[in-house]
Amino acid sequence: MSFTHVVTFAWAQDSDAARDPAVVDGIAAALRAFVDEADLAGLRSWTCGRDAGLATGNADFAVVAVFDDVDAYTAYRDHPEHRRIIDEQIAHRVGGRSAVQFAG
Template sequence: MTFTHVVTFTWTGDAADDPAVVDGIAESLRRWIADADLPGLRSWSCGRDAGLTGNNADFAVVAVFDDVDAYAVYRDDPEHRRIIDEQIAHRVGQRTAVQFAG
């Protein structure tokens, strides 16, 4: 059994207007994942919406873990929190998330 985390963002401000801002956020997240020691992380990806359907969020992160405990380590990782605090939180117009076992 695995545990999956999906989060979507609709951007506001400079992130909504400047694709380079979102590219910078994605790069920071990818660099963190590449360098982090996150036991139990099976897969991780992020990216902007492809624009194929209206009313979608602008950006998503999908992560699959061995279990809830591995997700909690990821969620609470200090570098993850720093990226959220410094680059993401103030640019979010709307955030949705779901976590599920399966």
């Protein structure tokens, strides 16, 4: 049984991320570089992306990561580089966030 982490972000309306897709692309690139370079044991798949605009009221950005188990997820969650990207590039830009981690 795998373990899935899902998080969606709605950018704060006054944030540069809400105005400038390049800012969000920079966040995505930093996260992808981390995932590629950190050689995370137990990471099965990792994707992220900007909302495609198919529905009103959607959030703006999402990350989906699938792991072998909870331990592999928590190692990802607590990795210093993951924390750094969140602290430096994401946290101050977020208006709303919704996350679920589930077995499956």
